[in-house]
Amino acid sequence: MSVVTIAREGNIAVVTIDNPPVNALSQAVRQGLLDAVTALDGDPDVSAVVLACAGRTFIAGADVSEFDKPPQPPHLPDVVSAIELAAKPWIAAIHGSALGGGFEVALGCRFRLATVDASVGLPEVTLGLVPGAGGTVRTPRLAGVEAAVDLVTTGKPVRAPRGLELGLIDSVVEGDLRTAAIAFARERLVGPLPQPLSLRPAPTAPDAFWTEAEAAIAKRAKGEVAPLKALACLRRATEADFAAAMQFERATFLELRASSQAAALRHVFFAERAAPRPAALSGVQALPLRNAAVIGGGTMGAGIAAALRDAGLPVILIERDNAAVERGIANLKDIFASAVKRGRLTEASAEARLAGVLGSTDYAMLADTDLVIEAVFEELSVKRQVFARLGRVCRPDAVLATNTSYLDPRAIAEGLPNPGRFIGLHFFSPANVMKLLEIVPTPQTTDTTLATGFALSRMLGKVPVRAGICEGFIGNRILKRYRAEAEALVRQGVAIAAVDAAMRGYGFAMGPFEAQDLGGLDIAFLQREGARAAGQDVPETLGDILVRAGRKGQKTGGGWYDYKPGDRRPVPSDEVTRLLGALIEPGPALNAEAIAVHLVGAMAREGEAILAEGIAEKASDIDLVEIHGYGFPRWRGGPMFHAAKGAGSSS
Numbered sequence: 001m002s003v004v005t006i007a008r009e010g011n012i013a014v015v016t017i018d019n020p021p022v023n024a025l026s027q028a029v030r031q032g033l034l035d036a037v038t039a040l041d042g043d044p045d046v047s048a049v050v051l052a053c054a055g056r057t058f059i060a061g062a063d064v065s066e067f068d069k070p071p072q073p074p075h076l077p078d079v080v081s082a083i084e085l086a087a088k089p090w091i092a093a094i095h096g097s098a099l100g101g102g103f104e105v106a107l108g109c110r111f112r113l114a115t116v117d118a119s120v121g122l123p124e125v126t127l128g129l130v131p132g133a134g135g136t137v138r139t140p141r142l143a144g145v146e147a148a149v150d151l152v153t154t155g156k157p158v159r160a161p162r163g164l165e166l167g168l169i170d171s172v173v174e175g176d177l178r179t180a181a182i183a184f185a186r187e188r189l190v191g192p193l194p195q196p197l198s199l200r201p202a203p204t205a206p207d208a209f210w211t212e213a214e215a216a217i218a219k220r221a222k223g224e225v226a227p228l229k230a231l232a233c234l235r236r237a238t239e240a241d242f243a244a245a246m247q248f249e250r251a252t253f254l255e256l257r258a259s260s261q262a263a264a265l266r267h268v269f270f271a272e273r274a275a276p277r278p279a280a281l282s283g284v285q286a287l288p289l290r291n292a293a294v295i296g297g298g299t300m301g302a303g304i305a306a307a308l309r310d311a312g313l314p315v316i317l318i319e320r321d322n323a324a325v326e327r328g329i330a331n332l333k334d335i336f337a338s339a340v341k342r343g344r345l346t347e348a349s350a351e352a353r354l355a356g357v358l359g360s361t362d363y364a365m366l367a368d369t370d371l372v373i374e375a376v377f378e379e380l381s382v383k384r385q386v387f388a389r390l391g392r393v394c395r396p397d398a399v400l401a402t403n404t405s406y407l408d409p410r411a412i413a414e415g416l417p418n419p420g421r422f423i424g425l426h427f428f429s430p431a432n433v434m435k436l437l438e439i440v441p442t443p444q445t446t447d448t449t450l451a452t453g454f455a456l457s458r459m460l461g462k463v464p465v466r467a468g469i470c471e472g473f474i475g476n477r478i479l480k481r482y483r484a485e486a487e488a489l490v491r492q493g494v495a496i497a498a499v500d501a502a503m504r505g506y507g508f509a510m511g512p513f514e515a516q517d518l519g520g521l522d523i524a525f526l527q528r529e530g531a532r533a534a535g536q537d538v539p540e541t542l543g544d545i546l547v548r549a550g551r552k553g554q555k556t557g558g559g560w561y562d563y564k565p566g567d568r569r570p571v572p573s574d575e576v577t578r579l580l581g582a583l584i585e586p587g588p589a590l591n592a593e594a595i596a597v598h599l600v601g602a603m604a605r606e607g608e609a610i611l612a613e614g615i616a617e618k619a620s621d622i623d624l625v626e627i628h629g630y631g632f633p634r635w636r637g638g639p640m641f642h643a644a645k646g647a648g649s650s651s
C-alpha cells in the first residue's frame, strides 16, 4: 500500500500519510505528496485538500534513517513549495506533533488546524541543524519575527493553544479532527484565501533587535553553532527576498548537516533512543508500579519523591523520627514551590503533588508498596538496617532499591530475603530535574527487577544507563578521575581559574573547581577519609588540604575560591595560593584548548577502562552519563564520542 493516499468527501480531498510509526518524511512520503499535488490540481471536482496523518501523530519530522545518506529527490523544499503554490488550497490537520519538516509541510498549507493537545515546532537546532525547507523563511511571515526567533533558535515545540496565540495555528479543534478540517475547508472556501506565505511580505526588525538576540543566544549556546546560524537565517529571511532567503537557509542547512556538531548531536540522539530498550531485556516483563516509597527525606529522598509524584505515583516517605518527617515534607514543599515559581507547575498541581505524599516513621505502612527507594545516609550499617526492616515488612515481590553513590550494593543487600528484587537506582541531584538514572543490578538481581528499573526510568522521563558495580559506578568514577586530573594541572602550575575557564569555554556550565565549591568539598573528603580509616591507601588531595583548613566551598565562604557574602562569583584566593603553594611545580604553560583536551582525554581514558571491565555496556552509554548527569556539552557528543573522533581540536 502507498504511504500517501487520497480520499474524497464531496469536493474536498483528504490526503492521508500513513508511514508508521511517526509519519516521517521519507523519500516515499515526499514523492507521494508531490504526486498528490499534481493529481488533485488536475481534478476539476476537487476544490480544497485536507492533509492529515494516520496513527498517533502528524509528520513528526525527517526520516532519521536518511540522516547520514545523501539527500534523495524530491527535496523537501520543492515539495513544500508545490503544496503552497498548488491550484487547490491545502489545509493541514495536525494531531500529535508537527515537528521540523512536518511543520514546514504545514507551513506550505494555507491553513493549519490542530487538536488541543497537539504541538508544533522546529527542533532542528537540537540536532545541530537549521530548518532546511523554509522554516526560517516562512515562520516570520506567518507569526512575526519574535515568535519565529523563539521557535527556531530554542527548538522547543509549543502546544496548540499557545501556537494559536502566536499565530502559528489558525484554529484549535475539539472533537474529531478530520470532520472539523473538512468543515473548515468548506467554510473558508467561500471567503478570500490568505496568500501563500512565500508571496507575503517579510516583517522587519530593527538592527538593535538582532544584536540583542545574537548576544542572548551566544550566551546561552556556549559554543553551540546551530542556534546562531538559525538566527542568521531568520535575519536573512526578513532582509532578502523569498528566493534568496530560501537559498541561504538551504546552504546553511547543508553546511551544518556535514558539521561535527551535528554529527555529535545525532550520536546523542541515537544513544538516547537506544538507552531505554536494552536488547538483553527484550521480552522480559516489568512489574507493574502502582505506588512507591522513599526512605530518607533529605536532599535526594525528597527529590526522588518529587520525581515519583511528577509521574503520578502515590508516595510514602519514611524518616527516622517525626521531626525528620516534617523536614522531609518541608523539603518536598520547597521543591514544588520552586517549580511553581519557575512556571513549571500550577499552584493547584503543586498542592495535588504534595497531597499524594504520606510522611511517616512507620515501616509497617510499606506492606503493600510496589517499589521502595532507599536514600538514607551513605553508611553501610544504616543502609543495612533499613533493608533488614524492609525485608520483614515488604511484599516478597516488592522491588527494593538503593540510591547509594559509592557503597557496594552487594554488601547493602546481604541477608535480604529474595535478593533478586534488589537493585541500585542511582539518581542525580536534583533528582526531580536531572535526567540520568544509573541502574545497577547485583549478580542476584533478576531480569524482571532490572526491567522494572528501566520501566521506572521511562515513567520518570529519565535517561537510563545500566552500570556495573565498582566504586562510583560510571559517573562518579569518571568524575573522580576528572577532578584528580584537574588537580594535577594545578600542581603543574596551571591557575585554578584557568582550568575552570577552559572547561566553561569547552561548553560546561561550570569548571571542576567552581562546581566543587557549589556542591561542597566535604562530601568527597569524608568519603576519602572513610576509605583511609578502612585502611586503604588514599593519597592526600589538594581538596583535602582545603577542607582541613576549613574551606568546604561556598557554604563556608570559600573553597577553591573566596566568596563575598551573598555573592556567588568566585574570586581567586590568596589563602589557597598560600595553602597549596609549596606543592606546585610549574610545568609547561597550557592554553585553554590544551587544558580541555587533557581533561576530556582523561575522562575518555577512564571510560575506556570502565568499558574494558564491563562496568558500562557501550561507549555511548558513558556519553549519556556525562551529558545527562554531569553537564558535559551535548553538542560535543560526550567524552567517548569526542575521543573516538580523534578530536585533537576542541572545535
Ligand code: NAI
Residues within 6 Å of the ligand: 295, 296, 297, 298, 299, 300, 301, 318, 319, 320, 324, 374, 375, 376, 377, 378, 379, 382, 386, 403, 404, 405, 406, 426, 427, 428, 429
Ligand atoms: P541527606 O543527609 O540529605 O539525607 C539523608 C536522610 O536520610 C536524612 O533526612 C535522614 O534523616 C534520613 N535517614 C537516616 N537514617 C534513616 C533511617 N534509618 N530511616 C529513615 N530515614 C533515615 O543525604 P542525601 O544527600 O540525600 O543522600 C542520601 C543518599 O543518596 C546517600 O546514599 C548518598 O550517597 C546518595 N546520593 C546523594 C547524592 C547527592 O548529590 N547528595 C547524589 C546521588 C546519590
